[in-house]
Amino acid sequence: MAITQFPPRSHSQLEEYLTLRSIALDELIRLEGLGDHVGDTTCVNCAETEGLFRCMCCQSNGLSCTGCTLAQHGLLPLHRIERWNGKLFEHTTLKDLGLRVQLGHGGNPCRNVQIGSVMTVFDTSGIHTVHVDYCLCKNVARRWQLLRNRWFPASFDRPRTVFTFAFLDQFHELNLQGKITLYDYYLATSHLTDNMELRKQTPRRPEFHRTMRMWRQLQMLKRAGRAHDPSGIQATRQGQLAIECPACPHPDRNLPLDWESATRDAWLYTLFLAIDANFKLKSKSRGLEDVELDPGWSYFVNDARYKAHLLKHSDQPEINTCRNEHDAILRATTRHTPGYDVSGVALVICARHAFVRGNGAGDLEKGERYCSIDYIVLSALLAFQLRLLVLSYDIACQWSKNLIKRSAEYPAEMQPDTSQTSIKCVVPRWHIEGHDQFCQTRFSFNYTPGVGKTCGEDIESTWSVSNQMTASIREMAPSARREALNDHWSGWNFRKLVKLRSSLLQRLKDACTNSIRQTDIFAQFNTTFRPAVVARWGKMVEDWERDKRGKCPYKETPSALTIHDVQLELAKEEMEASKSGRTSIHRTSASKFLLHGLNLEEKQRALARDCLSQEKMSPKELAEIEQRRNTLLHDIMTWRAIQLAYMPCVATLLASPDSLANADNTSHTSAEQLPLFLPSGIPSEALSTVQVHANNEIRYRLAQAEDGLAGIRRQRRVLHSVYQFKKLNVSGTGNKPNTRIRSVFDKVNKKIAGLAQRYRAACAALLILDPQGTWVGRLRELADGDIRGPGREGSDPRNSYFEPSWIWLVAPAPNTDVDETQEPAFDETMRIEWAKTKARADRWVEELQLVQEEMRRSLQFLAWKADWWCEQATRRGNIPPAVSSGLSAYALKQASFLRALLQDSVDIWLPALSARGLTPSWTTKYSANSGSRSSSEEDGGTSDSEALRDDGDDGYVDYDSD
Structure with missing residues (x-):
């Protein structure tokens, strides 16, 4: 956000006013x-x-x-x-x-x-x-x-x-x-x-x-x-009043004549659409009779046809997301609200430039049902003629399943021609953090060729504007409400049209800088690997991009160490020992004894956390705490008998009068404070007597640390997803949904606190048992400030200076048993990083090409639209001369404004392209008419294009300003 710079004399001018205000007041009174x-x-x-x-x-x-x-x-x-x-x-x-x-x-x-x-x-x-x-x-x-x-x-x-x-x-x-x-x-x-x-x-x-x-x-x-x-x-077509995006591909308007036969550059003619639902734009059920002025002519779909369609699918369930963990919140806060006819609005915009699509909006009665979203998306694609379509939706992983099969149930004019059109579904860059690893690779913009740096999140900025209308539109009659939203989206589109000069210029700057930077980074990184390895990895990426059912080159290998894996390994070892004649000294095996001890330690930590808020507890809750203490104490005493069989040295520690575990002190010590004397908790001189158990504890502790760190990362993703959902759909909707969301925040934060304690306890034990182990370089001390992300926090610096917490940079733990026929763990880790670095460079190179193509399309569309207006001037005949004069004057005025906008875009973009060594062939058409608008921009001054960025995003003026 730009900081307003006040003139240096602003304070002195106010001080001067203080000396003159008495006279100024007299002058006002004089009037x-x-x-x-x-x-x-x-x-x-x-x-x-x-x-x-x-x-x-x-x-x-x-x-x-x-x-x-x-x-x-x-x-x-x-x-x-x-x-x-x-x-x-x-x-x-x-x-x-x-x-x-x-x-x-x-x-x-x-x-x-x-x-x-x-x-x-x-x-x-x-x-x-x-x-x-x-x-x-x-x-x-x-x-x-x-x-x-x-x-x-x-x-x-x-x-x-x-x-x-x-x-x-x-x-x-x-x-x-x-x-x-x-x-x-x-x-x-x-x-x-x-x-x-x-x-x-x-x-x-x-x-x-x-x-x-x-x-x-x-x-x-x-x-x-x-x-x-x-x-x-009355002959107005569906969606005809919508302001179209000039930078998106439009056959017969701004595409090359041979665009359909393009092969290598075919991806440049992709249409990108973003889909989302907003549950703040509700409508109260007031029984108001209304007249429909806009029957699907602009942004909302035809209401009568839409409702008739919904009646046929009234029993269809709401959409469930994949395994992302804010699904419960979604279902709890977006269900049908009593007293409201409409629970929200679904919207389709062009994902690259945020223009709302004609017929790309529709009311939601009971959440995001397939029948609602399908109808709105297919309506926004009426007369679609392109070969490539990318649909961005925060639950695309589920919604995309059987999409083509469901679309076959719609009228023929609404069905996409899948024999001619390839459809890709992806999840927006931010929302994908709340999904599981499968979605984070298969449905990611980052790993999808031909999308540039499209993020799919621009639709959220559209909601930020329309959400300011919630208090007024929810009281309106149905048709009036839709007309108000249509009008605001039309204003939004017009401002986007006016500011396209500056937005594409900024994208060009970013793409030039980052395509060079990321390409250099990848080139340097690529030289550190053998050509044969790079070739193998490159083929793997190409194969996966062709068929995503194969092995994913970006998929992170789960930690090879989990508590259950270690338990299974130790059980197998004990089975082999028993076969060789070595019997256990207790019917509970040594591995189970140690695992039980770790579970008791976990229960102690959980009970200690819950006891921190005893002052706020009711008598019933306090009684439950005491019952948990008694149960835990009984479990510890039962386990202690097994411990003495495997660790006789603990008997001496228990007999010490200073020990909290001494029989005389136990009655005065809470169960959560009793020392368990696991191998990591006994004096160093006694460790040699329990070395086998110490080695087993090292393995358990490594798995415990891995589990804890992975759990922290998982819960932080959940927390960010819940926060974003609250921000977009719950904030300001009343106490009940906000309280429900707050309780979820508290629950997730409590889980994170427990996982952090588990990780720290594991690392503390490892420092005692294996201070020089291979884990030291991977597992670091966890400070409270490290528990952040994914992404930057509100108080963090901008993205270009952002440094993620180390918890997101930990490589997977090495496998203990590696199949020699498989890629080594380290090699696989580097392959993932190589593939991600390559994808990052590829996307920026694509972005640079896309921005140049969007500039070309914008200029050609403006020229086509200006010619179109000139053709309108004399279309109507047999009309009064005064009306004919008005029709001609208005059409020519619109054409003149569009040509002025085209020329201003040329004056801004062409010098910027030339200054960066970019000379696409289409620029020669406009070079002769290019002015010098960009001189101040290149010199660091404030050009008209930069000044445009200070305008509001949602005002609406006509090309003419009558």
Whole structure:
């Protein structure tokens, strides 16, 4: 986030204000009175009569008489007027002075006047009452006369209330950029008019809401060129009002003529889509009747068809994720909420540029069911013609199963042509951390060829904007709610279009830097291995990329050491010993005795942790603690008898009067504090008498440390997944779901604390039993600050400086028994690192190619769209000349703005490409027209493209700014 740099003299300017504020206050007070007119209130215009009126909107503060005031405001009927009563200025209106607004002649007199009535006019300057007269010369209906005056009538029959275009536009912009609600804007306008609420005002909020719905849709229809289509508005196709992404591939618009026959570069023409669900955008069940203004014409799917589809699949279960461990949270917090018709919204965007897709949104009734997500995704792919499609979804590992089979149940026009199209499903880069190892390799962007540095997480930034509307849209009628969201997504897309110049420029910079850096890193790393090894690894990567059912080159080998593995090995050794005639001195084997001791130690730690919060426990909970203590003490005493058989030296330690385990001290010592005297817990001079058991404990402790470290990493992934889910779907939704999530946080953190204790205890024992062992280089001391990740924390530095905790860098433990026909453990570890390093370099090289292709596509799309608008100018025939003039002017204006945007993009991108030694062939087409916009950018100054990054992401202005 950029830090705002204030001018160096800002503080001195404020200090200067302190010396002048008394005078400034007097100047403000001066304006409340007659000012320069004290002693002379003659009209400043005619200089003949007394001036009693002043306008609060005009530049001049001079006093005018009634006649001059009316003459000056014949075309300014919405200015605010004040009258001097001899003591102070008081409110009055131009209507009270006798002003009448004549429609139909541009302010000129009308010979055929139809006397109208008093009209309530909402404007950015406040709420006004105006006498309106209509024109009968051309037999134009009153409603159209009002519209031609840029006043939008609240009703079309006998309008009494109108809203100026400026008023509607201002609210539209504030609503999109600042999420100002209609209620707040209405009240602000009312307070601007009469802050003391002394004058009677008839409520007009329902009229404002209804008018705003019509205004929004008319603007979307106009901007999509629907006024230019001879077939009319009703011929609007599904999703046609959506603003399209110019950087995505569009056949017949921005792709080469031979794109279908491309082989080596075919991946450059891939469409990337991201899918996600948001459970904050709910809708209350209020039984409101509503009129559908937008039947699937923009971003939401056609509601009637969608609901009919859902009825056919009402018994389909919700989607379950793979083995990621926040599934329980998902099911608990996103179920159908009583009192709500809609539990959330599913959305499809282009994953590279975050444009919301036409027909890419739909309401969710009861969570993320297959039937809902399938319908929305297939709707967003209507008329899809490309050969390669990548779908990013946080539960793609499950959703992708049988996707093609399920799509066969849909109408033919919605079914993807799998004979021509290859579909890959992946999990977004951040969300994949919550999945198991299988998903983290097979569904990873990192290991998928042809995706560049696409992350799939941009959809979260879309939610961050729309979530600000939750309080208002959940109260709306169903259609009004969908229209509001459609409008905001349209605004979002437009801002993305405007900022595409800067976003692609930044991606180019990042790709150039990192493709060189990562390629060099891989080249250096690659030289450290024998060519035969590199060839074998390279073939393994290629084979897996062709068929992911084979051995994965990126898959981390699980630790060869687990408690159960060691237990099995020791049991086999004891079996071999018994076959050779060596019998155990106790019916409980030595390995089981030692394992039982470690289990008792684990129970002691768990009980000690639980006892830390005894002060907050209820009597029932305290009783349960005591019962656990008694049970644990009994188990220790039972185990002690076996211990004395295998470790006779412990008898001396138990007899010591200073020992907590002494019979005299046991009654005063809590069970969790009793020393167990495992081999690692006895004096060093006694170790030689129990060396066999000490060796067994080393093996158990190594497995215990590995288990503990792996468990910490697993639970940290769970914690991050739960946190992200809470942030996106639960925060702000009420106490109950937040409390439920909080309890899960506490539970996971408690598990992590226990695992950390287990790891530290294992390492402490190993330091005693095997201080010079091979484990020393791998297993390090675990500090509290090391328990972090995956990824950077909120307080950590940026990614470029980020250093992960050592717990994520520990190589797998070496196998104790290695099959000589298999790859050695060390070799396999290095192969994994080699493959990951290669994938990282490959993805950055792809990103550099993709960004250049996206620049080319963007320019070609803008040129095509500009030509398209020019073609619209004369499509409609047999229409009034005034309408024809408007159609032509608007189409040509849109074309001119698009060409200006194209030229500005050329001026920014081409010098940046040239400065980095990149000269793709398509640049020659634009080189002659390239300006010098990028000079300041290359010199480190602030170019227009960089300044664009400071704009908001969600405001919405038309290409024209009327």
